[in-house]
Amino acid sequence: MSKIYHPQKKMFKEPLIKNMCEYTELVEKFEEDYEGTWACFADEKIDWFKPYDKILDESDAPFYKWFDGGELNVAHQCIDRHLETKKNKAAIIFEGDNGDQRILTYRELYYEVNKTANMFKNKFGVKKGDRVVIYMPMIPEAAVAMLACARIGAIHSIVFGGFSADALRDRIIDAEAKLVVTADGAYRKGKPYMLKPVVDKALEEGCECVEKVCIVERNGEDIEWVAGRDYSFEELVKNESSKCDAEPVDSEHPLFLLYTSGSTGKPKGVQHSSAGYILWAQMTMEWTFDIKDNDTFWCTADIGWITGHTYIIYGPLAAGATTVMFEGVPTFPDAGRCWKMVEEYRINQFYTAPTAIRLLHKTGADEPAKYDLSSLRILGTVGEPIDPEAWSWYYNEVGSGQCSIVDTWWQTETGGHMITPLPAATPIKPACATFPLPGIKAEVIEADGTPTEAGEKGYLCITKPWPSMIRTIWGDKERFKKSYFGDCKKDGKPVYFSGDGAMKDEEGYITITGRTDDVINVSGHRMGTAEVEAAVKNHDHVAEVAVVGKPHDIKGEGIFAYVVLKSVPVEEKDVVADEMELIKEINGVIKNEIGAIALCDDIAFVPGLPKTRSGKIMRRILRSLAKGEEVKQDTSTLEDPSIVGKIKEILDA
Numbered sequence: 001m002s003k004i005y006h007p008q009k010k011m012f013k014e015p016l017i018k019n020m021c022e023y024t025e026l027v028e029k030f031e032e033d034y035e036g037t038w039a040c041f042a043d044e045k046i047d048w049f050k051p052y053d054k055i056l057d058e059s060d061a062p063f064y065k066w067f068d069g070g071e072l073n074v075a076h077q078c079i080d081r082h083l084e085t086k087k088n089k090a091a092i093i094f095e096g097d098n099g100d101q102r103i104l105t106y107r108e109l110y111y112e113v114n115k116t117a118n119m120f121k122n123k124f125g126v127k128k129g130d131r132v133v134i135y136m137p138m139i140p141e142a143a144v145a146m147l148a149c150a151r152i153g154a155i156h157s158i159v160f161g162g163f164s165a166d167a168l169r170d171r172i173i174d175a176e177a178k179l180v181v182t183a184d185g186a187y188r189k190g191k192p193y194m195l196k197p198v199v200d201k202a203l204e205e206g207c208e209c210v211e212k213v214c215i216v217e218r219n220g221e222d223i224e225w226v227a228g229r230d231y232s233f234e235e236l237v238k239n240e241s242s243k244c245d246a247e248p249v250d251s252e253h254p255l256f257l258l259y260t261s262g263s264t265g266k267p268k269g270v271q272h273s274s275a276g277y278i279l280w281a282q283m284t285m286e287w288t289f290d291i292k293d294n295d296t297f298w299c300t301a302d303i304g305w306i307t308g309h310t311y312i313i314y315g316p317l318a319a320g321a322t323t324v325m326f327e328g329v330p331t332f333p334d335a336g337r338c339w340k341m342v343e344e345y346r347i348n349q350f351y352t353a354p355t356a357i358r359l360l361h362k363t364g365a366d367e368p369a370k371y372d373l374s375s376l377r378i379l380g381t382v383g384e385p386i387d388p389e390a391w392s393w394y395y396n397e398v399g400s401g402q403c404s405i406v407d408t409w410w411q412t413e414t415g416g417h418m419i420t421p422l423p424a425a426t427p428i429k430p431a432c433a434t435f436p437l438p439g440i441k442a443e444v445i446e447a448d449g450t451p452t453e454a455g456e457k458g459y460l461c462i463t464k465p466w467p468s469m470i471r472t473i474w475g476d477k478e479r480f481k482k483s484y485f486g487d488c489k490k491d492g493k494p495v496y497f498s499g500d501g502a503m504k505d506e507e508g509y510i511t512i513t514g515r516t517d518d519v520i521n522v523s524g525h526r527m528g529t530a531e532v533e534a535a536v537k538n539h540d541h542v543a544e545v546a547v548v549g550k551p552h553d554i555k556g557e558g559i560f561a562y563v564v565l566k567s568v569p570v571e572e573k574d575v576v577a578d579e580m581e582l583i584k585e586i587n588g589v590i591k592n593e594i595g596a597i598a599l600c601d602d603i604a605f606v607p608g609l610p611k612t613r614s615g616k617i618m619r620r621i622l623r624s625l626a627k628g629e630e631v632k633q634d635t636s637t638l639e640d641p642s643i644v645g646k647i648k649e650i651l652d653a
């Protein structure tokens with residue numbers, strides 16, 4: 001049985017949820033009056049422009065509506081309403097790769113957002129409901145662009161800066177974006193890198209929807225300008241008025257789209273709402289991170305992922321907090337960078353991914369001891385399972401055994417935390433997400449809704465709709481239903497299935513056991529194996545490919561591809577003779593189609609794939625082989641049972 005770590009009460013002054021009794025009371029309050037309790041929070045937290053008529057509308061399930069009839073504005077919620085009490089408080093503290101700093105107070109952020117919103121409207125003709133793709137580095141202008149969209153009711157879709165031109169193009173086309181906001185480039189590990197050329201390449205074909213490109217200057221490197229399409233952010237924004245009324249939008253108006261990987265090749269545009277999303281972003285900021293007025297909060301994610309959306313921008317700002325935005329990487333100039341920043345900014349909550357913790361542990365185990373980390377109160381992790389070794393280093397060396405670790409389980413689709421310890425209340429078991437937050441009906445069940453026995457694996461489902469849930473997949477309602485409400489039922493009604501497996505122990509603690517679908521988790525980034533396969537297939541010599549995850553020391557999971565080559569005519573034989581060259585080429589194709597985040601760690605050339613007689617690839621066998629494990633599955637039902645032995649021989653060699 002795991003050791004239990006109790007919260008150090010002295011670290012917390014008036015937390016919102018003080019102990020497990022209060023937690024249970026709140027859970028029961030939701031049980032007694034689910035909608036009414038959500039309404040209490042919505043009334044207390046949101047500055048409504050117009051009150052809502054209905055708390056939860058289930059008439060068109062699973063297309064749930066929350067707080068229908070109400071009107072609000074998320075930029076107003078995140079900025080304007082704080083101006084009376086916090087106008088000179090730091091909203092965003094920016095630290096660049098090379099250590100340059102910029103601080104935006106709430107008042108300054110208000111002016112910047114208003115000017116940018118005016119520019120979007122007046123210069124680029126962006127209207128309520130239009131889509132704006134943001135392809136930006138981690139600089140304050142990215143936050144400003146997001147909030148400017150929210151201010152005028154435009155829907156932003158941020159594409160992570162590590163995605164390739166092809167991946168960016170797919171997302172622009174799917175969202176039919178009118179405007180692309182980007183930067184010349186930025187800095188990484190002391191050197192400039194470029195983004196604008198990627199946008200140019202993406203726009204070469206099929207992006208007729210894009211009318212204008214707005215470019216922020218960050219690294220000052222030379223870029224090409226397309227006349228009539230490309231405009232300088234700085235040049236245009238300086239002439240705009242710093243007054244811009246916040247556009248009232250309906251509760252259900254989409255705040256943003258964020259593309260994420262699923263089990264087919266095409267990424268899904270996860271659509272979030274305005275009211276439900278911002279409510280939960282703010283509430284979880286307060287509950288999970290115990291955010292207080294004088295705190296400085298640092299989430300190391302990139303704004304290109306949901307963690308960056310909810311816990312660098314929307315959650316902290318809605319809660320009126322100070323949020324740190326960091327352009328660089330945790331290991332530059334050395335593995336003490338994060339701890340140096342914690343000391344300098346007196347960071348109170350530090351939130352990162354297990355991959356980063358493992359990397360910092362492996363490359364700089366002694367670094368935390370060199371800095372004063374006494375300001376830290378809460379350490380968070382997200383995005384992938386954390387292993388006990390990394391957990392223990394984080395807890396003991398970074399947190400000096402004093403901080404609460406919040407292992408937060410959630411997803412792009414859930415908008416905010418779902419299962420996590422409450423820092424002042426929950427007795428923690430290492431590497432365990434513990435209990436669902438109040439209001440979140442997370443259950444571990446069989447596909448028919450039967451609760452699993454303690455210690456048994458089951459499907460992790462959310463069996464009641466919640467305000468910050470995904471509303472649909474942009475442009476594909478059927479796929480939304482099928483992807484999330486097609487697998488599990490409770491009391492005969494479809495319920496949200498996360499795609500993750502989980503296990504509940506005797507005391508009700510929930511541990512996430514990982515994805516049950518063909519999605520792998522590389523450095524906390526979700527990657528669809530089908531997406532990688534689709535890219536690899538574009539190499540001329542590839543006949544078939546199957547991609548699986550393989551445990552990786554730092555990244556959690558690495559990408560392993562089994563490739564079957566086409567039989568090539570004799571005269572071309574020497575072209576494919578060199579496997580090393582082919583591996584490079586295949587990775588080159590992946591880099592072009594998706595980006596460097598999807599490069600394969602291993603590529604094995606095999607004579608065939610283990611398939612059933614109906615042609616289904618038995619990935620479980622491939623996973624075992626990749627791990628070097630004995631294949632326990634029954635291979636007699638395979639079309640060619642001898643293939644397993646042949647693959648094993650190749651891998652052993």
Ligand code: WTA
Binds near residue numbers: 307381525
């Ligand atoms: C995984 C990131 C274990 C999980 C916020 C989920 C986790 C996927 C945890 C979502 C955790 C997230 N422990 N696994 N604490 N948090 N995951 O959409 O497989 O990028 O389904 O959202 O990450 O990834 P996404």
